[in-house]
Amino acid sequence: MSDRRYTDLQIERHLCSDFSPEEQSDFEQSATEADRAQLETLRRQSEAFLEAASAHKQAVAISQRLTPKRMGLRFLAPLALVASVAAGLFLFLDSPAKLAEPDVATKGGELRLKVYVATDSGSRMLMNGDTLPAFSRVRFELLHDQPGFAAIVGIDSEQVVSVYYSSGDRAVPYEPAVSELPVAIELDETLGSETFYGLFSAIPFDAKRVGAELLAKRPLGPNIQQAELTVGKTR
Amino acid sequence: MSKELEAIEALYRQHAPTLFRRSLSLLGSVDEAHDVVQESFVRFMNAGYTKGSAFALLYRIAVNLSIDQLRGRVRHKHESCDEHDLPSDLHTGSRVESAMDLALLTRGLKDKHLEVSVLYHVDGYSQDEVAASLGLSRRSVGKTLQRVAAHIHQRAARLGYDSNKLAAGAHRE
Numbered sequence: 001m002s003d004r005r006y007t008d009l010q011i012e013r014h015l016c017s018d019f020s021p022e023e024q025s026d027f028e029q030s031a032t033e034a035d036r037a038q039l040e041t042l043r044r045q046s047e048a049f050l051e052a053a054s055a056h057k058q059a060v061a062i063s064q065r066l067t068p069k070r071m072g073l074r075f076l077a078p079l080a081l082v083a084s085v086a087a088g089l090f091l092f093l094d095s096p097a098k099l100a101e102p103d104v105a106t107k108g109g110e111l112r113l114k115v116y117v118a119t120d121s122g123s124r125m126l127m128n129g130d131t132l133p134a135f136s137r138v139r140f141e142l143l144h145d146q147p148g149f150a151a152i153v154g155i156d157s158e159q160v161v162s163v164y165y166s167s168g169d170r171a172v173p174y175e176p177a178v179s180e181l182p183v184a185i186e187l188d189e190t191l192g193s194e195t196f197y198g199l200f201s202a203i204p205f206d207a208k209r210v211g212a213e214l215l216a217k218r219p220l221g222p223n224i225q226q227a228e229l230t231v232g233k234t235r
Numbered sequence: 236m237s238k239e240l241e242a243i244e245a246l247y248r249q250h251a252p253t254l255f256r257r258s259l260s261l262l263g264s265v266d267e268a269h270d271v272v273q274e275s276f277v278r279f280m281n282a283g284y285t286k287g288s289a290f291a292l293l294y295r296i297a298v299n300l301s302i303d304q305l306r307g308r309v310r311h312k313h314e315s316c317d318e319h320d321l322p323s324d325l326h327t328g329s330r331v332e333s334a335m336d337l338a339l340l341t342r343g344l345k346d347k348h349l350e351v352s353v354l355y356h357v358d359g360y361s362q363d364e365v366a367a368s369l370g371l372s373r374r375s376v377g378k379t380l381q382r383v384a385a386h387i388h389q390r391a392a393r394l395g396y397d398s399n400k401l402a403a404g405a406h407r408e
Contacts, residue, residue, distance in 0.1 A: 006367075008358075009354065009368035010367060010368050012253045012256070015252075016290045018288055046252035049251070050252060053251065055247050055251070058247050058251065058273065059244035065273075066280055110266070125270070125273075127270070127303055127307075128304045128306070128307025128308070129303045129307045229307070
C-alpha cells in the first residue's frame with residue numbers, strides 16, 4: 001500500500017457516504033491515483049453485488065424478520081437520514097457501463113441449514129454460537145437445489161442423538177421449492193452446546209444411523225451431504 | 236411499497252456491499268457472508284439505534300457475527316481433533332485462517348477491541364492505519380492492542396498455541 005494514502009476501510013466509508021464534509025474534502029484533495037483506483041474497483045463490485053443480490057427482495061426478507069415495535073415512525077427517523085445520504089450514492093453509482101456478473105451464485109448441489117427460534121414477535125434466525133434458553137421452540141429450513149431425501153439430526157452436550165425431522169428414522173423426500181421443513185421442536189432441558197445437522201442425499205437413508213456416524217465422528221460417505229449449526233442452551 | 240420498506244432497501248443498497256465484502260473476506264464463504272449481511276441489518280434495526288454512524292454500527296455487527304461464525308467452525312474443529320494439533324492445523328497462512336486463529340484467541344474480548352484486532356492482525360493494517368480507519372487516536376489503538384495481546388497470550392498458553400505467529404500480523408502488506 002505504499003502509494004495509497006487511504007486504507008480499504010476508509011475507502012469503504014467514503015463509498016458508504018460515512019465521511020464527514022471535512023473528510024470528504026480532504027479525500028478529494030489528497031487521495032492518490034491508487035486510492036481512486038481502489039474506490040472505483042469497490043464501487044464496481046458494489047454495483048455488481050446489488051444487481052445480483054436483489055436489494056428489494058433482501059429488504060422484504062429483513063423487514064419480515066423485524067420485531068413489530070421497530071416498524072414505525074420511530075424506526076423511520078434514523079433510516080430517513082441514511083436514506084437521504086444514500087440517494088446521493090445512487091446517483092454516483094449509476095454508471096452506464098454494465099458489469100460482469102459477480103461470483104456470488106450458490107454452487108449447484110450445495111446444502112445449507114438455517115435454524116429459527118420462536119420469539120414473542122415472530123422468529124429469529126440463529127447464527128453459529130448463538131445461545132438460547134432451554135425449551136425454546138425452533139424450526140428448520142434446509143436449502144438444496146435438487147430433489148432428494150432430507151433429515152435433521154441434533155447432538156447435544158451429553159452426546160445424545162435426536163432425529164428431529166424424518167419419518168420414523170428414515171429421511172423423508174425433499175423438494176427444493178419447500179425448503180422450510182414442516183416441523184417445529186421444543187428443545188429439552190439439557191444445557192450446553194447442541195449441534196443441528198441438516199442431511200441430504202439423492203437416495204433414501206437411515207437418519208438414525210447417520211446420527212450415530214456423526215456422533216462417532218466417522219465419515220458419512222459420498223452420498224450424504226451435511227450442513228450444521230451449533231447453539232448453546234442456557235437456563 | 237411502504238415507506239419502511241423503501242427505507243430498508245435504501246439502507247441495504249448503501250451498506251450491504253461493504254458488509255458483504257467484509258464478511259466474505261473473513262469467512263471465505265459466499266453463503267455465510269450473505270447470512271451475516273442480512274442478520275446484521277436485522278440486529279441493527281431491532282436494536283433501534285438512533286445515535287452514531289450507521290456504517291460504524293453495521294460494520295461492527297458484521298465483524299462480530301463473522302467472528303462468531305468462525306468460532307463455531309473452530310469449536311467444531313476443536314472437538315474433532317486433539318487439542319495440541321490445533322495450532323499447526325489452524326494456521327496455514329490465508330486470511331480466513333488467520334481470522335479463525337483470531338476468533339479462537341479473542342473469545343471474551345469487547346466488540347471494540349475485536350474490531351481493532353481484526354484490522355491489525357487479519358488485515359495487516361499498521362497501528363496508524365487502524366487509528367485512521369476507526370477514527371481513534373494512535374495511542375488508543377496501541378493501548379487496545381496491548382490489552383488484546385495480554386488476552387491472546389493467556390488463551391494461547393491455555394490452548395498450546397504459538398501466539399507470536401498471529402501477533403506478527405500474517406497479512407501485513
